[in-house]
Amino acid sequence: MESKIMMKYFLAFVLCFAGLCQLENFTLAQEMETSWPNGGLTLQEAYAQTAEGGTLTIKPGTHEVPETLVVRKNIKIVGESANREETILKGGKENVLCIASGSAEIKNLTFRNTGEKADPKYSAVWVQSRTCVFENCLFTSEVGNGFSVNQKDADPTLTRCTVKDCGDAGFWLTYGAKGKFIECEIKGNKAVGIRVRDRGTAPIVEKCRFTNGKHCGVHLDLGAGGTFTECEFIGNEQSGMFVTGNGTNPTVEKCRFTDGKGDGITINCGADGTFTECEFIGNQWSQITLRGIGTEPTVHKCRICDGKASGILVCGGAGGTFTDCEVYGNSGVGILVKDMKTNPTVEGNKVQKNRQGGIHISEYADGTFRNNTLTANYEEHWSISRDSSPVRENNISDGASETSWPNGGLTLQEAYAQTAEGGTLTIKPGTHEVPETLV
Template sequence: MVARYVVSPHGGRRAHRDISSALHAAAQRGRPALVEIAPGRYEETLVVRGEVRLVAAEGPGTVVVGRHRGAALEAAGRVRVHGLTLVGRDADAVACPTGSLTLEHTEIRATGGVALHAGPHASVTLRDSVVAHGRTLFSGAAGLVERCRFTDAADNAIAVVAGARVRVGDSRIEGSRIHGLRVSDAQAEVVGCELTGTGRAALMADTGAHLTVADCVITAVHAEGVMFIEQSRGSVDRTRVTDARHGIAAASGADPVVHGCVLADCRDTGINVQTDARGRFEDCEVLDSGNVAVFATDGGAPEVRGCRVARGNVGIAVTGGARGRFAHSTVEDLTGSALRVWDGSRGVFEHLRVERCPTGLDTRGDGGTTADLADTTFRDFRLPAVTAAGQSRVTLRRVTAERGTVGFGVAEDAQLFVYDCEVRAVTGGGVGGIGNGRLLARNLTVTGSEGVGISAKDSAYLDVEGGDFTDCAVAGAVFDEESSGRLAECSVSGERGAAVVHNGRVDLVALRSGLRVVHRAAPPAAPAPTIVNRFLGPVIHGDVHDAQFAWDNDHVSQHLRTEGDDSPR
């Protein structure tokens, strides 16, 4: 049987004037207790032991408990609190070092300390409540948070650390100075929550933590929407991040799985994977990113599949020794490059559709910079669909480029390998090589070019076998300046232009065409420069003894030296 106690600041028949006296009486009887508290402000710290239920008799907000300084409630045992306002200053407002504590329709206010502290042997439930200013800390504890609001925390709104296990559902976290929720060496599940206005990452997982996020909305945060670092793991599902610096990020060995998320209006990047982190991102949308939609750098290695990137600046960028795999995705309506591989990185792209971007893929960097594209289509581009530069190496298999300027280009000291690819309806040319670029193409088709099929200039080298060039307005192939190459088993057809215009440095092997071949000799080499040496003094061939020279002098003195005299002469 539950013993009932009444507390009223005005006293009364069988009423306690303060809550502590009622708790003392309940502890002496050693039975489960119900303490009903009349409206008022109680300047005391409650120490609760055993099985006790504290209830605001006239509903939430009518009872305020707390001293000018110190804690409001310390619970150990099996304690339930309903409808109280607990105020703490410069200390843990509510502490539960052991046992179980349930707070319902409760408000906790903390200034300069922790709002709620659950210890290693505690289980705490917070339901339909409000936590203002202070941090809610689960340290090795079990926790359940449902339908709560956390506002203006001076630190992290919720911290889950040291092996704690916490679920937060259907709650709102706003205005935290650091993180909305941080999980470190612990486990946390965040479902159906709204987070806004955090000073750093809204949700942070670090130090081997496991974080599960689902059906959340994250808005207007100063840093990341969700951040995984220090070998943390976890998943993010069906979550929308808007107006963050980075939507979802992973660093320092983290490896999250992200599915069905929308990352919109991120000021820098939508997906950011760096410093040896990994991550799998599936069926996500990245919209209107300020800098790069999907960014891998500094050894990061994401896998992206079934995603859509739209609007914004750069679509997918792999830089700084990173690597990534990207498949079955769409990139469209950007102001910069759709795909970018720079600086010793490796990108593998399969089954992509790229539309209405200035350029499809651009690469640059040392010989360790590689990009492999397969079964990919580029449409409506203003610059080359693919540009390989620096010393990078690019391989294209079954890639189509249509409705643009130039299909594929290689420049500087880069290498471009093209297999079973097609270029259609371009205004400039199908494939171009400049600088010292090298191209190897097998079964290349160029149709409807308003310029040339392929072209080379400077010292570029193009090796094309099995090429088919149809309806190219100027020529099937043009080789200018010091460029060279080989065309083997190629065909050029149409009613305009020439078959090949070359400089005599091209091997034509089994060329099939009814159009003319034009041999345009390379310009003669410039004569060797004439070298004129102008000497401001005498030029002497042979040995000279006992001689003295002077030039550009206004006055010359000569002295004779007699036998045995060491003076100059």
């Protein structure tokens, strides 16, 4: 009898244990794959129920998120619909989402808040962690920034995302942040499309479009850098790209700056940068403007055409190097150089069909101009005021070589030797010693 009772207890224990195991497995499955909205839970509670490495799926709809969702673990948060505009997380003044740590993957979602000011706390999304991924997401803030990164070496990757109609900047990167932005759309923001500031801040931006912003497409300052490749800047109210401050030094390759209401690019206050194989077409102000002492970018193999003003403006003591560029069809001067201490190097360029002349140098400006070809400009190819003393060597104007002297310490005989057959050697005003016969 006693053994039968013991057997019953044993069987009951086995059945109970088996049931608990099944319940535990069911609970674990729920934790790895959760969804929201779900049973009255807040978004933060649904996140808390999702295990490390799990997936939280957001159902379609416009969902109020009154408190910031703070992420501190590895997790996927995915909109159920592939159409990101069908799944909207709508916050208040502060962030909808803050990725504080961990490595999150976010996909197919729209983040929208009212914001309050240009502070990361009031962006629609704020990233602090070193790594996270956003794909096919949309960010907008009525007053603040769309997306902010302000931690050293924080390096989010955004692919096919859009930031638009923000009350301040679209993307805001500071304090040594990195970031990769690939095939993103930046449009209609009231401040800059991407603000990049501080030494060490250096995003990689590839195949992105900056359109119809109320300010600049990209603004870099305070020593920031970054690489911009195959991007388009179209119809922005101010410069397509504004680069300013000592040590600010982006690399810009194969980008197009078109139909802007300001400059194509503005570089000033001691900034540098390398611009290679870019196109500048139809901008309202100068297509490229360099301004200020110490401003020394390199512009190589660029097309600068059909602008509404000058093709290139160098002023205020700026330098810079322009090589192998095409400057043609601009409504103003092809290259305008002015102001004391302004001293660019211009070599191997083609300056053609500009309506107010080829190259104009005035107001005590200097510069070195070598091996350039000037043809079919509507007014004079060269216009040099008496107070300017540029160096000109082996330039071609409608098929004839032009050089000038005195020039860089050359003797008159040496300047003559540098002038091609059929060319012109221009002697600048002054009393010049000629100790040896010019033959």
